Amino acid sequence: MKLNYLRLGTTAFVWLLGTAIVSGQQLADQPEINLNDLASFKTPGQTWTLAGGVVANLNEQNALTFTKGTGVLVNLPTKKNNGSDLFTVGTHGDLVLELDYLLAKGANSGIYFQGAYELQLEDSWTKTTPLSSTNGGIYERWDDSKPEGQKGFEGYAPRQNVSKAPGVWQHLKVVFLAPRFDAAGNKTANAKFVTVELNGVQIHDNVQLFGSTRGGAKESASGPLRLQGDHGAVAFKNIKISKLNNEQLNSRRGGSDADPILIEAPVNTMIRSFVDISGGPRVVHAISIGSPQKVHYAYDLDNGLLFHAWRGDFVDATPMWDGRGNGSSRPRGTVTTFFKKPAPTLAKLADANAVWPVDTTGTSFRTKGYTVDTQDRPTFQYNVFGAKVTDQIRVTESGEGLIRSISTDKPVDNLYALLAEGSNIEDLGKGLYLINGQSYLKFEDPKTKPVIREANGKKELVVLLRGQLNYSILF
Incomplete structure (x- = not known):
């Protein structure tokens, strides 16, 4: 019987804070996004609604059924209405975001931090080789002037695919560091995903974001959360928000001194x-x-x-x-x-x-x-x-x-x-x-x-x- 062993060294790093310029209603000033109504979002499209519960159909693409109530945010596109993205009224700079999401079979969605940097949500059940476009991936940047096959760049696949089945709630926790700008509006530090955990497993660690991902807004010190709504049926609940603390920003991480x-x-x-x-x-x-x-x-x-x-x-x-x-x-x-x-x-x-x-x-x-x-x-x-x-x-x-x-x-x-x-x-x-x-x-x-x-x-x-x-x- 064959056993393959892999040793990985531990890493350590220190975060240095720059100057952040933020304005407007700050998401991190509230503990959660209230899902008793849709007041936290700008002009929700017709495919977005609230529900008390939701269930997927494992035999049908993009099929969700839901019960009346509140507490669950559901996007259910139709053949006549492909849906639209949903933006929060509040904006954010640095942010810790935790939420649960559920995907229909074959569904595709995403969360854009500050409306600019997309963390991909996709039904990636059973995939053994993750890509930047699969569940938990950091989506590519894009340049139409480059040759075919090279237009997409700087996308980051998750370390492993820990996606669950469609219709099963998945838990996401993201520590996000906003880009820094000086008084003249020049960027002095890139945005970063300090850490991304999917279903209790760390899938990204200290990833610099050198620019907006494809379809993202222009980089700025503050922007809304944006939930992608035109690619498939998806549901969200328990959207918790908190500010970064010094331990998250300036901690030495890596755990035990032993090589795993x-x-x-x-x-x-x-x-x-x-x-x-x-x-x-x-x-x-x-x-x-x-x-x-x-x-x-x-x-x-x-x-x-x-x-x-x-x-x-x-x-x-x-x-x-x-x-x-x-x-x-x-x-x-x-x-x-x-x-x-x-x-x-x-x-x-x-x-x-x-x-x-x-x-x-x-x-x-x-x-x-x-x-x-x-x-x-x-x-x-x-x-x-x-x-x-x-x-x-x-x-x-x-x-x-x-x-x-x-x-x-x-x-x-x-x-x-x-x-x-x-x-x-x-x-x-x-x-x-x-x-x-x-x-x-x-x-x-x-x-x-x-x-x-x-x-x-x-x-x-x-x-x-x-x-x-x-x-x-x-x-």
């Missing part, structure tokens, strides 16, 4: 280690499986539990192998957590609403490890309640997510499978469920009838296992 020990997965790759669940405990008998489709997952051998998956780069093994190490590794991409703490995947219940056991005590659980196919993909096996369980998890060919098949070699009465938990589980129809707004679960047989139940202040999706269960997880 990074494991790539150019082929199907496995690593055994401790793995920490986000917001939960450590899984001590975990195995992480990486794929060339840039879709990876981690499995708890003590419970037969698929507890999280991620998209992007594979594993950072620095905590495990640097110095004495602590035995743990961590995902490098954006993580979708399915369970906050370990629990058995299978249990015998009196009915679908009975209490789920916290461990495998009394189940005769015994792990049998796994077998590996010709492509180095594992199939997990264990015994429980006198039956042999086969648990096969595969990355879909196009990288949309995972396909899972759980089967037993003999019938077990009242044997249920716990497939998902979250604050919200929505039945979208035809065997498709939206889990916590972060992933989809789709049954191969749409006639499969799981139960959405309440348990300990959250919702759980459980289903009776009759010999074999096939479903996919899309994220």
Whole structure:
């Protein structure tokens, strides 16, 4: 089995502040953009509206449906109206922006800082090689006088593609430093994206912007936020704004002095280690499986539990192998957590609403490890309640997510499978469920009838296992 290792040195830098000249209503003077109405925006076009919730159609390009209400800003172009960009009334210089956005299938949008510098938003689900034009990219500048193939320049691709599926909320955090001008109006320092984080992963670090990106306004000390509205269906919510502080501007960054020990997965790759669940405990008998489709997952051998998956780069093994190490590794991409703490995947219940056991005590659980196919993909096996369980998890060919098949070699009465938990589980129809707004679960047989139940202040999706269960997880 091949493991590729890459060492990257840490970097450090110091920001030096120039003179900024700003005027007008400042966005950074307010904590958020109020989405109870559209008063924060200049003359919204007809395709922009407010909603209480929104859902994408995974089978249709640029299709969103939404419910009445407020709190979600939606742009839904039509064949008769391609839409228009939306500008804030307020302007900004230096800014920290955080928001959630959701894209329809095949949609394209963008956020122009000061109306000049575009950070691309695009349905880049499943793309393994990011470009400046894909989700999270800093869009190119443009010069029509240059030869064909050279007109676009100074675009910056994200470090990795950590985009989520259409219809899933994605989180963006941007620390932006405005350009500086002297009293005569001459630019003395370029604008910069100090840092850009997408879905919890840093994708840009200290990127200078030497001029406006294509379609952007002329550079100035202050300008509005501009949301692109003529390229597809998109929604925004939780638009938070704050000022830069001295720590963000003048900090030494880079983290540990150790060179990171990074494991790539150019082929199907496995690593055994401790793995920490986000917001939960450590899984001590975990195995992480990486794929060339840039879709990876981690499995708890003590419970037969698929507890999280991620998209992007594979594993950072620095905590495990640097110095004495602590035995743990961590995902490098954006993580979708399915369970906050370990629990058995299978249990015998009196009915679908009975209490789920916290461990495998009394189940005769015994792990049998796994077998590996010709492509180095594992199939997990264990015994429980006198039956042999086969648990096969595969990355879909196009990288949309995972396909899972759980089967037993003999019938077990009242044997249920716990497939998902979250604050919200929505039945979208035809065997498709939206889990916590972060992933989809789709049954191969749409006639499969799981139960959405309440348990300990959250919702759980459980289903009776009759010999074999096939479903996919899309994220």
